[in-house]
Amino acid sequence: MNPTRSPRHRVAILGAGFGGMAAARSLSRLPVDVTLVDQHDYQTFQPLLYQVATAVLPAENAAHPLRSLLRGAKNVGVRRGRVERFELDDRRLRLDGGGTIEYDTLVVAAGSTYGDFGVPGVSHHAFVLQSLLGAVGIRNHVLRQFESAALDPAGADDGRLDIVIAGAGPTGVEMAGSLQELFSVLRRDHPQLADATARIVMVEPAGSVLPQYGPRARRYAERELRRRGVELRLGTGVARAEADHVELTDGTCIATRTLVWAAGVRASALGEQLGAPLGRGRRVAVTENLHLESRPEVFVIGDMADAPGPLPHPQVAQVASQMGAHVGRVLRARLSGANAPPWRYHDKGQMAVIGRGAGVVELSRRYGGLRFGGFMGWLAWLFVHLVYLPGPLNRLAALSAWLHDAFTRERAARLILERGSPELGRGSRWSDPASPVSDGSGRHNPTGEDLRRAA
């Protein structure tokens, strides 16, 4: 399983997202040895993180162990770690902790993060939906606001229950709708807060929600969100974030302790180390076969890739998966001395859910161009996400959680999951960074640090 000792062609894949996993699967049928490097030993199913943050799903159900997903792929090894440095000329990766990986072909699929556009305070005060623990952190924080407000219902109108969501793309919309539903559960939990104000304000510089959707879907989503009590501030952005309020570009100020940042996707800062031209959002320019112009052995795929095309491709799972599969095609061709056809994006369409019983679906023209919303849109969304969510237990858990939520309006996972009383032993200290129990977390992606500096 150690490619560096193998005589066969060695492939290193960086990142186990939709792109990296698709690449690993497509390479599992080729006579190559693959090492998949990720900071986690599991694949995070990003599309359902908002359900972890809003207490629909347990954290573990929005992810699945990589080695279980790759059990059939005997030539793929998983290496948990983060990249410290590329040594492209020597075709070598340096990992943190001193390890190295030598490769003949490198696939960089480190994905993207959120950018704060340099808006002051955002990188320090905003929450993002990017990791399992990040999602649990949002859940804990929101639940804690209600706990503290319940102790002083009179003073609960100071905005501590209000939430500002920046960005009205699918993530922002899904988060807003699901938070609104969580709020109604929490009002039942805390009768003394029945009349307290708890607003969800969605801020979007573009003139509408779901900007990348068609006019009908946009109007439907706007109507549904408003009907459910979400306050829309369209044509407005966040100007500055503080611990207890957010200032908007239109000069207004919203008292809140919870800013969810769902805007400004930015490709991983690893791209800067590849010595290739960077495009919009720090995406790396690649050829029609998804490798660097200067280094055919280095592929860049998914959110990080700026592939040739009339328009930049959307940074979504579909594109990443198709790019990952294409890497397999190109490598197969190369190994047999042939040429692969250029990569083409086959857009299947897009879908988003606004909340219980409400979704929008837009199939691409090649899939019939069908566009519909409402309850059918919701069902379609559930079905597609059940199909793509990895792990049979996760699917069962998601399906039962959705049905339970729809019929009982309960959120069973609304636990403030954090350290309780200090206990005997390390078991209780796992969340303490100083403890051995929380060491070894990795990253390929220093973006966070950039943002810390920006903060």
Next chain:
Amino acid sequence: MNPTRSPRHRVAILGAGFGGMAAARSLSRLPVDVTLVDQHDYQTFQPLLYQVATAVLPAENAAHPLRSLLRGAKNVGVRRGRVERFELDDRRLRLDGGGTIEYDTLVVAAGSTYGDFGVPGVSHHAFVLQSLLGAVGIRNHVLRQFESAALDPAGADDGRLDIVIAGAGPTGVEMAGSLQELFSVLRRDHPQLADATARIVMVEPAGSVLPQYGPRARRYAERELRRRGVELRLGTGVARAEADHVELTDGTCIATRTLVWAAGVRASALGEQLGAPLGRGRRVAVTENLHLESRPEVFVIGDMADAPGPLPHPQVAQVASQMGAHVGRVLRARLSGANAPPWRYHDKGQMAVIGRGAGVVELSRRYGGLRFGGFMGWLAWLFVHLVYLPGPLNRLAALSAWLHDAFTRERAARLILERGSPELGRGSRWSDPASPVSDGSGRHNPTGEDLRRAA
């Protein structure tokens, strides 16, 4: 919902374990106002924590929100916090953060923790199965040992894969059996470790496993554990714990980075503040109606209570639940000026699971005195725990996880759930004690601090 403003009889319950919840339920039918205080907003289902630690269940599935459990009990309010000080003469509790709760009747049900018997190093190096995050911490730690060993299979025999479990009671036995099964999954995950030594050593000063069980059950459990590869060191205790090894009382030394402490239950240190005589294991002496001799308005129940009887009662859920229910009876009698009959423990029996397809059940005489083990014992255990596990989604999740585990020998929840790359915003910093996102954790129970000092 704020009892201190109510003219009605005010009851404060400390702790939402089996005892506290039973008391809350029994009081929900009386004309009293109840405040249930716990450090968490959920009830932890302790009996399944070992399955969280061994990657069978997601953490959220071994707990359920208190307010959802008490939805029907309109006169019960939940207060998340920890007790700083009792003011028994003024019938007042001081909570951390300055809050106070005035009561007419107090029910102390703060449970127990593990004691280290003063064995050096234990309180610093040992893991305990006491909280959800503690269980996740054990899971992370064990998985991390295999990750690090996989990078250096040759050096993996330095004991980093070995686990020492102190205590062969039900918790220790269940942990050992389930860890052994997890190991076989992890060997499949890491083929390079197929031949590496990964021992599970169970240390028990008593002469046998499950000391509180009958001879047949003890022999069966021993045979099964050995058959499954668990190494038993009976008649031996832990003499000292270090980061990389454990010294036993028989002079031998075991190289390990993982000591699981499942011995020495010790009642909450809150008992020391009640001004009542303390019995074995720091249990508080109470009358036959479970209140302090000197203060009839202060009840002490569950693991903390030392109720009169030929023998001390076992510190188990059964006893706690029956004591909690009895508090309701006593209070009803008092409110109507009558006397309640003394509390009597109705022992139903005991059961433990050794692993897949193997359990032991011992019904008490009044329930037929039936004793059986093996597959039927396992099924009985599953059934009973499904019935008592709170939350329909939790039951479904547990049932499906057990079937999935039994048929596929997979452990779907084996994720190293810890901080990944630093991200934009606080969402990623939830586990950082310095972050607002992890503030507000409470405790009723300074025991941990005692142990820190002991460490």
